[in-house]
Amino acid sequence: MAPAASLPLCLCLLLASGFGHAGKLLVVPMDGSHWFTMQMVVEKLIHRGHEVVVVIPEVSWQLGRSLNFTVKTFSISHTLDDLNREFKIFAQTQWKTPEQSIRSLMTGSAKGFFELIFSHCRSLFNDKKLVEYLKQTSFDAVFLDPFNVCGLTVAKYLSLPSVILAKGIFCHSLEEGAQCPSLPSYVPRLFSKSADTMTFKERLWNHLIYFEERAFCSYYLKTAVEIASEVLQTPVTLTDLYSPVSIWLLRTDFVLEFPRPVMPNMVFVGGINCLQRKPLSKFPSAVRGSSYDDG
Template identity: 50%
Template sequence: NMTLRLCCAWIFILLPGLSDAGKLLVVPMDGSHWLSMRQVVEKLTERGHEVVVLIPEVSWQMKTTQACTVKTYPVSYTLEELDNAFHEYVATHLKDLPFPLNVLVLYNNSVHVFHTFFVQCKNLFNSKETLQYLNQSGFDAILTDPIFMCGATLANYFSLPFVFFMRGFPCNLHYEAPQCPSPLSYTPRLFTFNSDRMTFFQRVENALVALLELVYCNSLYKDMIKFSSEVLQRDVSLLDLLNSASIWLLRFDFVFEYVRPVMPNMVFIGGINCAQRKPLCKVTHFPMKCDYVVSGSLVIWNFFISGNDL
């Protein structure tokens, strides 16, 4: 798999030479995020690098594996509480609400989900045994999914170089933190559902949403920013935790996004999502009509299904 080899090659940059095995700490995100990262972890292990995956004792997809060393830490929530928070979050996405009501409802549910994972990060730093183990292990770098900032905080805490492996941030942070130019005249913001060819009023809407984005995300990550400042014993901002990442491995394809400038340390690895392939299920109905709205890589389909079998 070319994408998988490319992904591993970029991580090798932060590790010792190919003749010496490096030691990598992996701080993943649960759920589908881990399924893509696991392919990279297994490939790095095959190449002779020592990989330690740091996971909470309560999780969905992150189970122990023989491919690498797994270090767990205790958490204060149950699997049922984790399930309930996610079910509410998913239910919000399925509601057909107009803008800006959809943003407000999604924000309220996102705060609840984010709080659950912020508690997870606090549990990690409260585990003195885990921190002592990490401090004595002599890692060369950290590979992390940064959506909840715990891996970035941990990397800053131990002063280690770190690689982001991610799909994207809310509020355009994956372009804001690396200081990519983001011209509002033709780069539509999330939730506006504009294209890169906007009318004057759509550009005004785009500019207003962009102004609100940082406020939105600062509020969303408020607890984590406060906690990171306490852990690092200095005032940090949202961008402070992100802009020192050595490499950004982005799990989406550049050709599906609107054209925009990116930084040299941003690598698009959209093919990694196809590492685990399965045959498509049998189609039994034919869509007579398909309405769609495209916003970057977001495609919303509305199918009107006929009653005729193929």
């Protein structure tokens, strides 16, 4: 398993033009549990001397709760109660359909939560003062969570290198963006419940899931892509947004993945969420000399 220390190292290599140079990083995070891991990395980078600016909505669950980095906020049209209500609807939908599929994640009332998250990007770019600040500030790279697509839009708008941190990329964006083959005949899709040694029937079913995924992902991410096209003032696709990514930091381990090719800019950083335990204390001499040693 790649040690957690490799993650800051990869970012430092991207940011630094020399061994003694501290970089300036723009962070576009995702709220909730997505932020916990990213915050650990951000604070580690700050500890190593890098300057960090985090761009967040003025209403959020966990974002911005740190005094170690510069926070830039932008106004949004909904309240925290609205966010809580939409997430509750989304969560209840998932509990009602334990047999998850791509369709259950993207249809019905659950889609309202994602639409709310995607709308943040339009609000960000409507803040002209903030956008001008981002344009005038000489950032070295954008560190982002790919879930809401906004970080990718910001990176493309500012023409900056981008670093993704994620356990996995929803839909088919990882293999297409990184040009990493993931053939349905050999690599099971999400929710397929198949192993990598599939029968002909399972491979056929895997292909059907793949085509369903492509159809529904386009529907699910439609608003995010439309906002990106508005901001960039040209029609864009998901591939246009994901392809320029400089480094993919995947919060998993190679041995936990199905066999598939891995591109040079994909780095496995499994274990970063593991708590570093203290060494076990030594047994007192009285215990070492007890009957337990007589075995």
